[in-house]
Amino acid sequence: MSLENPPPAAGPAAKLLSRGTARLFAVTMVALAGLWLGGLVWFVSGISDEPAAFEAPADGIVVLTGGADRLAVGLDLLKRGEAQRLLISGVHPDTGAADLSENSIGTAELFDCCIDLGRAAHNTRGNALEAADWATSHAYKRLIIVTSDYHMPRTLIEFRAAMPHIQLLPYPVRPRDIHLDNWWRYPGTARLLASEYAKYLFAIALHGPDARPRRI
Numbered sequence: 378m379s380l381e382n383p384p385p386a387a388g389p390a391a392k393l394l395s396r397g398t399a400r401l402f403a404v405t406m407v408a409l410a411g412l413w414l415g416g417l418v419w420f421v422s423g424i425s426d427e428p429a430a431f432e433a434p435a436d437g438i439v440v441l442t443g444g445a446d447r448l449a450v451g452l453d454l455l456k457r458g459e460a461q462r463l464l465i466s467g468v469h470p471d472t473g474a475a476d477l478s479e480n481s482i483g484t485a486e487l488f489d490c491c492i493d494l495g496r497a498a499h500n501t502r503g504n505a506l507e508a509a510d511w512a513t514s515h516a517y518k519r520l521i522i523v524t525s526d527y528h529m530p531r532t533l534i535e536f537r538a539a540m541p542h543i544q545l546l547p548y549p550v551r552p553r554d555i556h557l558d559n560w561w562r563y564p565g566t567a568r569l570l571a572s573e574y575a576k577y578l579f580a581i582a583l584h585g586p587d588a589r590p591r592r593i
Contacts, residue, residue: 420574421560426526426551435460435546436517439508441524441532442467446550448477451523452484455491460521464511466495466504501532505539512543519544526551527573534580
């Protein structure tokens with residue numbers, strides 16, 4: 378037979394404290410979820426597909442891989458003489474210039490003379506570092522940045538951190554399969570935007586609040 382005494386039953390005060398702690402925790406979680414959701418709405422409402430205004434040509438164009446529309450826009454800018462040279466950042470090791478140019482009429486000669494393929498980047502921060510090395514090697518001071526509109530805010534944070542002395546001209550592209558109007562009704566779009574917002578917050582935490590773009 379055990380000689381140990383059973384633990385004393387919790388009194389009314391302890392039970393009240395336990396309930397209060399649980400209630401406080403629940404209220405805190407609801408408040409944090411509300412703040413996060415409100416931030417997501419703010420983030421999405423600020424997404425714009427309006428390109429930056431630039432009168433004079435830039436030195437270079439950087440296209441981040443991840444969508445065919447991005448490359449088409451970058452190639453069009455290069456054809457129009459908006460910059461001297463173009464970097465496609467994040468190209469798969471098995472993808473060659475011929476693969477990228479076969480669906481773009483009249484661009485084969487551009488790949489021969491004026492387009493570089495960057496294969497080192499595996500994420501947005503890698504794109505920024507790859508582009509910074511490329512810009513430095515060519516002594517470029519003004520770059521046009523081409524990526525999807527929802528991806529542009531985080532891209533600018535990473536690029537400004539990697540090359541603070543280079544002027545960045547955002548040229549956002551609206552993907553065809555992203556529905557920003559009533560986005561919460563489209564599960565795929567909602568998941569994508571929520572994920573991007575989380576990564577955006579992480580980028581701000583990583584580089585500091587001063588890295589946040591003034592205009593999304």
